[in-house]
Amino acid sequence: MGRAGGEVGTTRTTLREVKMPKIVRPENCQPARTLWYDRKKYVTINFVVQNPKDVQVDIQDTKIILSCKDVDDNNIYNEIEFYDRVLKFDSREKVFDRTINVLIRKVKENVAWPRLQKDLAKPAWLLVDFDNWRDWEHEEEEGMTEYEQYVDMLNEMKNKGEPPAMDDLDDLSD
Numbered sequence: 001m002g003r004a005g006g007e008v009g010t011t012r013t014t015l016r017e018v019k020m021p022k023i024v025r026p027e028n029c030q031p032a033r034t035l036w037y038d039r040k041k042y043v044t045i046n047f048v049v050q051n052p053k054d055v056q057v058d059i060q061d062t063k064i065i066l067s068c069k070d071v072d073d074n075n076i077y078n079e080i081e082f083y084d085r086v087l088k089f090d091s092r093e094k095v096f097d098r099t100i101n102v103l104i105r106k107v108k109e110n111v112a113w114p115r116l117q118k119d120l121a122k123p124a125w126l127l128v129d130f131d132n133w134r135d136w137e138h139e140e141e142e143g144m145t146e147y148e149q150y151v152d153m154l155n156e157m158k159n160k161g162e163p164p165a166m167d168d169l170d171d172l173s174d
Contacts, residue, residue, distance in 0.1 A: 023056050023065045029075035032066065032100075035129035036116045041109045043086070043116065046129065047100040049076055055100060057093045061085050062118075066100065080126075081118045084108060 032047040045064070051071040058065040062085060066078040082104075090105035106113075116126065 023058050023067045025077050025079070026067065026075040029067075029077040031078045031123070031125040032068075032070075032076045034078060034080075034126050036126070037129040037132045037134075038113045039134075041106060043082075043104045043106060043113060044129075044132070045080075045102040045104065045116070047076075047078060047102070048098065049100060050098055052076070052095055052100055055095050057100065057102060059086070059088045059091045059093070059102070059104065061088055064102065064104070066102075068100070078125075080116060083113045083115055083118055084111070 032049045035046045035048065037044050047066055049068060049070050052068045055068040056066070063079060063081045066076070068076045070076055085107040087105040087107055091103060093100060093102040115122065
């Protein structure tokens with residue numbers, strides 16, 4: 001039956017079509033202290049919030065918006081325009097007791113981000129997480145350098161001649 005016959009039409013909504021409700025910046029809000037670090041495929045962002053509640057995270061291709069309340073019912077709001085584009089559908093967030101962790105998938109893998117934000121001016125609440133930071137760009141080069149140093153050390157040991165005779169060590173057991 002067609003529409004005239006009373007058949008109810010169904011619509012299918014794909015994940016890409018689902019729109020997040022717009023997060024509005026609340027009155028009297030403050031930003032969460034934010035730590036971030038870079039990896040080959042991902043950027044990790046940790047928003048430090050004590051006992052976050054009413055958490056809303058909107059990851060877009062060019063920015064992220066976080067809105068929540070902390071343990072003291074303060075309004076927390078962060079909006080970060082990314083250094084480069086991200087894959088929003090391959091990004092995840094997880095809420096913990098003291099942090100909201102967000103894993104952001106980069107569009108351009110193996111390209112280091114010198115900063116999280118597009119803007120050169122860094123806000124006071126945004127910090128590099130040096131405990132988790134690695135200079136992954138030079139990992140292969142550094143690994144190769146270590147390997148070459150190890151090979152050189154082995155070759156030096158070979159070139160020093162015969163190892164000393166240790167026949168006299170048996171005499172010490174008396």
